[in-house]
Amino acid sequence: MMDLSAALTAELSTRLRQDGERHRIVSDTLLELIRDGRIAAGQRLPAERRLATALGVSRTTVVRAYASLEAIAVLDRRVGSGSYVTSTPGAATLPRMMDLTDGTADREPAHSRGLINLSISTPAVLGEMREAIRATADEVFARAMLATQHTEGEPELRAWVAAWYTRRGLPTDPSQVLITAGAQQGLAMSTQLLRRRTAPFVVEAPTYLGLLDLARMRRARLLSVPALTDPQRIAAAAEHVAGQAQPLFYVMTTCHTVTGHSMPAGDRELLARLVQDSGGLVVDDDILADQLFEPETAPPLAAFLDERRVITVGGTSKLLWDGLRVGWLRAPQSLIQSLVRMKSAYDLGTSVISQLVALELLQRADEIAARRVEEARTKLELTTSLLRERMPEWTWQQPHGGRSLWVELPAGSDAARFAAQAVGGGVAVATGETFTGNGSHRDHLRIGFVQPAPALTEGLARLAATWAAYGDNVERSATRPASRRTPSAIWGSDAAL
Secondary structure (H helix, E strand, O other), rough: OOOOHHOOOHHHHHHHOOOOOOOHHHHHHHHHHOOOOOOOOOOOOOOOOHHHHOOOOOHHHHHHHHHHHHHHOEEEEEEEEEEEEOOOOOOOOOOOOOOOOOOOHOOHHHHHHOOOEEEOOOOOOOOHHHHHHHHHHHHHHHHHHHHOOOOOOOHHHHHHHHHHHHOOOOOOOHEEEEEEHHHHHHHHHHHHHHOOOOOOOEEEEEOOHHHHHHHHHHEEEEEEEEOOOOOOHHHHHHHOOOOOOEEEEEEEOOOOOOOOOOOHHHHHHHHHHHHHHHHEEEEEOOOOOOOOOOOOOOOOOHHHHOOEEEEHHHHEOOOOOHHOOEEEEEOOOOHHHHHHHHHHHOOOOOOOOHHHHHHHHHHOOOHHHHHHHHHHHHHHHHHHHHHHHHHHOOOEEEEOEEOOOEEEOOOOOOOOHHHHHHHHHEEEEEHHHHHHHOOOOOOOEEEEEOHHHHHHHHHHHHHHHHHHHHHHHHOOOOOOOOOOOOOOHHHOOOOOO
């Protein structure tokens, strides 16, 4: 593993003496170093401005290079945190990368541009954002003059979050809410507070990539269990964690960010009993709770459990805009006080400007959510229709919400190899094992459907063309069950990441 502060700069400086587009040289070099293992999964790359200064290039050059790697799910770029390597890809080259979430795809033929990115699942910024920023300007300035900032978060926003949980069947007081700099910070804080140093971290396979990154950085010992989609798997998970001391569970009971599955009330009761009986604690990631295709029928997991055992994480990134960096934690007051002290050590409090803009937009949260959901439903229908027509061998479970489809390829398929070929064909998709802590689901893809319809249609056409060539090497069956594997086949052994 190379020293990113010195060896990387030396390597890139040497390569930049060659002819060619500078951002392409940087991205290709980084990809080569990652593929060779000289930059390991989980490593943080230098900040864009710092690397640009060290190399004597513009910051735009580094930004474009990092964006190219992010497009093929090799890099996870997080505002305020940094850019982290997520996997070791098999692609040898990167097509030209362009942003297709800014609406330009509706005015320009998709095939005339570069890489179509179907690996992402975060929608474009709301059109109302501009007006919300204007509307809050005077209040922001007034609060700045008074020098008022609350580590816990702005009182009005905490009250809104508390009322939102209460409406969903989880009575909540504003004192039980802490506003964070995005849901990712909430995850980092809650897992740091709850996990005992030697206790295992129980995660589903698949799970949220950002959580796996946290585990890697902390060298946590993972116990991977199959996605908790039915009572049988929950019961099997109970057997798997039996005898473990104070396990920490990470779950997404309301709209799983990878599979789109949402637990019914009965399964939440079983999961709550598992946590209670094991003496464990749980972090429930609620980030997509407002993105269900049908009305929510079960209250959050915390309603079924001793509240001292659970922290619920939420935020505005999937509803409003990821760049606002406004999230929250819902927990008992005893835990909130500990979290406030931790938050003070981190950053003294979340941006007041972001909180007030978010609050302005959240006054129309139901309307915005309905619009987002309808858009997602329409694009899901387009995606599944084209997949059935062009890749009938692929299977999936219909998601309950979200903006991605968890697809299983036919037996014998290697999703990573296929995804690498797809990049060469001008489309990026995320491979299944990227979202697991045990290397399972190597025959799965996650396909995001947030792109404008023309780009989405073109991207799926490119996938179909790649599959036509790749599928000649795979035994294909026109009809088969959605999954032929038993849960026991994808248990993960203890692993230190």
